[in-house]
Amino acid sequence: MKQKINIRLSMIALIAIVTTTIGITLVYYNLFQGQVRRDLKQNAVLLVETEIFQNAYANGKESAENLEHLSEGNLRITWIDADGTVLYDNDTDISGLSNHLNRPEIQMAFEKGEGESTRRSDTMNMNTFYYALLLNNGTVLRVSTQARNIISVLVTALPVIAIIIVLVLLGCVLIGHFLTRQLMRPMEEMAEHLDDNNQIPAYKELEPFVDKIRSQHENILAAAKSRQDFTANVSHELKTPITAISGYAELIENHLIDKEVETHIAGQIRHNADRLLSLVNDIIKLSELDHKEIPRKFEQMDLLEVTRECVNEYMPMAAQRNITLTISGISAGIIADRSLIREMIDNLIQNGIRYNKENGSLFLHVTIEDGHPMLSVKDTGIGIPANQLDRVFERFYRVDKSRSRETGGTGLGLAIVKHIVEIHSAEVSIESVVDQGSNIIIRF
Ligand code: ADP
Numbered sequence: 001m002k003q004k005i006n007i008r009l010s011m012i013a014l015i016a017i018v019t020t021t022i023g024i025t026l027v028y029y030n031l032f033q034g035q036v037r038r039d040l041k042q043n044a045v046l047l048v049e050t051e052i053f054q055n056a057y058a059n060g061k062e063s064a065e066n067l068e069h070l071s072e073g074n075l076r077i078t079w080i081d082a083d084g085t086v087l088y089d090n091d092t093d094i095s096g097l098s099n100h101l102n103r104p105e106i107q108m109a110f111e112k113g114e115g116e117s118t119r120r121s122d123t124m125n126m127n128t129f130y131y132a133l134l135l136n137n138g139t140v141l142r143v144s145t146q147a148r149n150i151i152s153v154l155v156t157a158l159p160v161i162a163i164i165i166v167l168v169l170l171g172c173v174l175i176g177h178f179l180t181r182q183l184m185r186p187m188e189e190m191a192e193h194l195d196d197n198n199q200i201p202a203y204k205e206l207e208p209f210v211d212k213i214r215s216q217h218e219n220i221l222a223a224a225k226s227r228q229d230f231t232a233n234v235s236h237e238l239k240t241p242i243t244a245i246s247g248y249a250e251l252i253e254n255h256l257i258d259k260e261v262e263t264h265i266a267g268q269i270r271h272n273a274d275r276l277l278s279l280v281n282d283i284i285k286l287s288e289l290d291h292k293e294i295p296r297k298f299e300q301m302d303l304l305e306v307t308r309e310c311v312n313e314y315m316p317m318a319a320q321r322n323i324t325l326t327i328s329g330i331s332a333g334i335i336a337d338r339s340l341i342r343e344m345i346d347n348l349i350q351n352g353i354r355y356n357k358e359n360g361s362l363f364l365h366v367t368i369e370d371g372h373p374m375l376s377v378k379d380t381g382i383g384i385p386a387n388q389l390d391r392v393f394e395r396f397y398r399v400d401k402s403r404s405r406e407t408g409g410t411g412l413g414l415a416i417v418k419h420i421v422e423i424h425s426a427e428v429s430i431e432s433v434v435d436q437g438s439n440i441i442i443r444f
Contacts, residue, residue: 001184006176013168021154021161029150033129036147037116040131043075044143048133053079056088057137074145080106082138100142105132109140125152233396237279237410241272248272275408282412285343286395289419296337296423303332303341303373303444304366310345311364314353322359325349329366332373334444336424344420347413348377348440354407355400355438356381373444383434392430393418 047053079088084101086094100106108115109132116131127149132142148156186202190210193199194217201210248269251257257265288294304327311327318325334341345364352362360380367374384392384399391397396411398404404411421428421442432438 002176002180005180006173009172009176009179010169013172014165017161017165017168021157025150025154025157029153032147032153033118036129036145037131040116040129040143040145041114044131044133044141047077047143048135048141053088053135053139053141054137057135057139076144078142078144080132080140080142082110082140087139103130103132103142105130105142106140108132109134109142120149121146125149125155230395233411234279234283237396238276241275241279244272245269245276275405275410278408279410279412282410282416285416286412286419289340289416289423296340298335298337300333300335301338301341303334303375304329305331306338306341307345307364307366307375310342310349314346314349317350318353318362321353321356323353323356324361325353325364326361327364327366329364330368332366332368332444334373334424336444340420340423344417344442345375345377347417351409351413351440352377352379352381352438354409355379355403360437369443375442376439377441378437378439380437383436383438384430384432385434386432389430389432393428 076089076091078086078090078100080100081087084099084106086097086100088094089097103117105115105117108117113134114132116129118130119128120126121128125148126146128144128146130142130144132140134140187206190199190201190206194210194214197214201207248265251265307329308327311325315325349362349364356362356379362380363376363378365376365378367376382400382403388397388399392399393414395415398409398411403409417440418428424444427443429441429443430438431441
């Protein structure tokens with residue numbers, strides 16, 4: 001981050017320096033050129049006002065040779081006859097000078113009375129500025145001077161610009177360093193107090209990011225807590241039947257069992273072993289359902305048909321408890337994992353029988369409502385108190401613990417149902433009245 005800020009700051013500074021330098025140089029060079037031109041014109045006018053050339057002309061063109069040396073400085077003065085012949089030049093021997101009629105400033109002066117032009121000098125970094133003025137005797141007086149061109153000005157400024165760039169870059173690194181520290185400090189503080197929901201992020205832009213991390217953090221904590229609770233519950237649930245089996249085994253080992261109760265004890269051992277088995281089975285099922293990466297075999301099926309298969313299987317169990325088990329409804333196509341759907345219906349039927357009353361009934365009804373296939377499992381059993389309705393889907397939650405255990409319940413059936421419902425993006429709802437019965441509805 002620090003490096004990025006440094007690089008960006010340096011880039012911005014560099015671009016700013018370069019564009020400002022070029023801009024300022026252009027503006028000042030224009031002003032400077034204007035000044036040079038104005039000075040040239042002024043010099044030409046002054047020279048004309050001295051009437052030196054007019055007088056020399058009146059005395060015959062040859063007398064121009066006798067003109068005293070007019071300027072020692074940077075100013076070159078050239079006097080040109082109407083035919084372009086150079087009559088006088090304060091800088092060069094006129095015998096070596098060619099006809100000047102082709103010079104643009106001279107042509108312009110003959111045409112309009114005055115003319116000017118700029119040409120690059122033989123020396124690379126200089127420009128020559130010319131100004132020519134037509135005299136009333138038909139000759140032209142031209143003054144010229146050399147001045148630096150823009151490249152030369154820039155090259156001269158280069159060392160200073162380079163020093164400025166180095167200093168600014170150093171400044172950028174320093175500012176970058178402090179800026180990063182300043183930016184990072186609130187973030188570091190926030191990272192330390194991530195658990196504290198009252199801690200508001202220092203930067204508004206970070207709010208979604210912080211919210212996301214916080215919710216993930218909370219989810220991780222909740223998942224860890226639920227895993228811990230689950231492990232504690234599992235250990236507790238396993239302990240009871242194991243202790244019972246171990247106790248009975250000890251009695252047999254020490255020959256403390258009378259012949260008459262031997263069968264009863266064997267039955268108890270088998271009962272506890274069955275409980276252990278169903279517990280382990282349900283735990284395995286739940287852990288399989290927890291693994292989202294396990295591939296599901298989704299296929300088209302008829303909900304009514306699958307329900308019927310399950311109902312047929314539980315007919316003997318229902319009959320044993322004098323419970324009437326009926327199925328009704330219409331065909332309803334769903335795309336689902338057959339074994340999971342069977343598992344779900346099995347659990348609901350088991351509960352419907354387990355928590356029913358003597359001579360009670362259990363109705364399974366399949367229908368389609370607003371285009372959604374639905375299964376309702378309705379019993380005339382003991383019902384669930386309203387305040388516990390939303391807890392029955394929790395793992396190991398039982399309303400009536402002893403009844404659940406006696407009838408072979410594990411406390412995991414509805415947790416498995418809820419899981420399967422979620423896998424199929426379906427919904428489960430429960431209606432129940434104590435002593436009258438419950439209705440569990442699955443909506444696909
Ligand atoms: P269990 O193996 O104990 O039946 P479940 O997860 O299937 O576990 O159900 C949780 C609890 O919800 C049960 O212990 C029972 O108290 C209550 N329950 C479930 N289904 C019914 C029902 N049809 N009628 C009355 N109570 C029910």
